[in-house]
Amino acid sequence: MVIGRVVGSVVATQKNESFVGSKMLLVQPLDLDGNDYGQEILAIDTQDAGPGDIVLVVSEGNSARQAMGKSDAPVDSVIIGVVDTIRVSRHGEGR
């Protein structure tokens, strides 16, 4: 799973029928310091997330289908939570 910020959305009229009614959000992965890294992920939203939200994204096909509740959807990434708090305890000093 990765943590990221919702930075946009995508509209596609012509698409696989499994996606009808699903919201597709763009998520920018973030590191522990809150900095961007890597490329945006396009994920199906199952948590009513919106722009600016910090979310949890799972990138695995069966996970995505189960979270969407559609066993035959061709999908590989899904938002499965909205983050409240990230607690960092680097180099073991926090235990």
Next chain:
Amino acid sequence: MVIGRVVGSVVATQKNESFVGSKMLLVQPLDLDGNDYGQEILAIDTQDAGPGDIVLVVSEGNSARQAMGKSDAPVDSVIIGVVDTIRVSRHGEGR
């Protein structure tokens, strides 16, 4: 899922029989600013996409088989939509 632009196609006479009649397109991944990143992906087209189209690509085996409607195809990437609009709202300013 990734967003990309169709930049070419591949012809292969000698291939697994599951691919007979399928169109194989080369897709260049794009970031939110519309710039290229990473390597081209070779994906099976299920949306009648063509050169220049901005498309959605899912890279996962079961997804690809379901979108193709062939449960035993050895395939890992498929075009599942054509993008109309990408709406960007960076750093949360859009909410």
Next chain:
Amino acid sequence: MVIGRVVGSVVATQKNESFVGSKMLLVQPLDLDGNDYGQEILAIDTQDAGPGDIVLVVSEGNSARQAMGKSDAPVDSVIIGVVDTIRVSRHGEGR
């Protein structure tokens, strides 16, 4: 599988119901010299690990579901062990 150090945790009230009661830990991958590499992984803990522990993380959906004991969880990374010792024998000199 990767080896990493637990460097934090994440709290998410709004999430997929499969995650209720599960601890989500942030793990920094480590190389053989004990140096950090790559981005942190967010993994479900099944080994009662804590900050500073050196752990084994499996990143695969079916593995994660089996280790959690939840066959329908949308999850792709899980902590499946706590490391006691790493024995290095580089360039074959150790055999």
Next chain:
Amino acid sequence: MVIGRVVGSVVATQKNESFVGSKMLLVQPLDLDGNDYGQEILAIDTQDAGPGDIVLVVSEGNSARQAMGKSDAPVDSVIIGVVDTIRVSRHGEGR
């Protein structure tokens, strides 16, 4: 799927029994300009490919097992076609 050139082969006497009788080829991924990128992939050949051939490689477990016709082989990469032509139409100018 990736496009690559066959650049070698591997012989392993001691191996999982599913691989007995299978040819293991090394494939160097190529970009659209025909330049090498990334690391070689070791893939099972199902298309009677040889050194210098430009091939299609699928990297996904179920795909590889189906193309090999062995439902219990521990394999993740397989050659599923030999390329005749790559047609490039960059930046949409080709439509």
Next chain:
Amino acid sequence: MVIGRVVGSVVATQKNESFVGSKMLLVQPLDLDGNDYGQEILAIDTQDAGPGDIVLVVSEGNSARQAMGKSDAPVDSVIIGVVDTIRVSRHGEGR
């Protein structure tokens, strides 16, 4: 699949029960020139490999479970062969 050299091992007393009795080896990926690349992979050994051996590693969950003979193990990487010979024929000159 990747080719690599066994460079170490890991001991973990506290772990998922599927791993009891399994040897966990660290494998450094190698390119065709025998140079290291990327990070070490932690893989379950099914071939009685040891330090310095050049091995074949499959990184896919179902493959790993089948090679281990444990259908419910949370595992994603496994050693499935020991390499005798790597034959390189670059740029097609070998055919």
